[in-house]
Amino acid sequence: MAYDPENIFAKILRDEIPCDKIYEDEHALAFRDINPQTPTHILIIPKGAYVSSDDFTANASEAELAGFLRAVGQVARDAGLVEAGYRFLANHGQDAHQEVAHFHIHIFGGKNLGRMIKPVDK
Ligand code: AMP
Numbered sequence: 001m002a003y004d005p006e007n008i009f010a011k012i013l014r015d016e017i018p019c020d021k022i023y024e025d026e027h028a029l030a031f032r033d034i035n036p037q038t039p040t041h042i043l044i045i046p047k048g049a050y051v052s053s054d055d056f057t058a059n060a061s062e063a064e065l066a067g068f069l070r071a072v073g074q075v076a077r078d079a080g081l082v083e084a085g086y087r088f089l090a091n092h093g094q095d096a097h098q099e100v101a102h103f104h105i106h107i108f109g110g111k112n113l114g115r116m117i118k119p120v121d122k
Contacts, residue, residue: 001051001052001055001101002051003049003050003051003055003101003102004101005049007100007101007102008100008102009043009045009100009102009104010049010102012029012031012045013029013045013047013102019031019032020032022042022075022078022079023044023071023074023075023078025067025071026047026067027046027047027048027063027064027067027068027070027071028044028045028046028047028067028068028071028072029044029045029047030042030043030044030045030071030075031043033106037108038108038109038110038111038113039109039110039111040079040081040086040107040108040109040110041106041107041108042075042079042106042107043104043105043106043107044068044071044072044075044104044105044107045102045103045104045105046060046064046068046103048060048064049102050102050103051101051102051103052090052091052092052093052098052101052103053090053092053103054092054093055103056068056103072088072105072107075107076088076107076109079107079109081107081109081110084109084110085109085113086107086108086109086113087107087108087109087113088105088106088107088108089105089106089108090103090104090105090106091106
């Protein structure tokens with residue numbers, strides 16, 4: 001899938017639409033999810049144009065990979081989630097219901113999140 005520069009997170013990166021920004025560095029931007037699923041629900045996106053986790057893990061440079069993952073940890077620490085715990089995940093593609101085609105990691109926290117995902121029909 002080709003990267004669409006008109007996706008909503010690309011517009012946020014270009015400051016064309018606002019976000020509730022909580023962290024930014026050379027490799028990553030973090031902001032609050034507009035439709036939070038948990039008391040703390042943060043999205044972290046790389047600054048580079050990557051469609052999803054598949055694209056990012058295949059094509060990002062070592063510096064982007066390392067910088068981005070470091071940012072995920074920093075955001076969770078800054079949000080005060082380390083002691084109680086948190087979960088992060090990334091959706092790739094149709095079966096995972098990825099909605100926005102710019103790679104992003106969700107950080108969920110602020111409550112007991114239960115065990116992993118809900119069982120679904122196989
Ligand atoms: P995903 O299904 O993993 O692609 O998740 C996309 C997420 O982006 C959803 O949780 C949406 O609520 C969130 N989202 C969509 N538009 C915005 C926006 N403008 N600002 C913040 N979060 C957004």
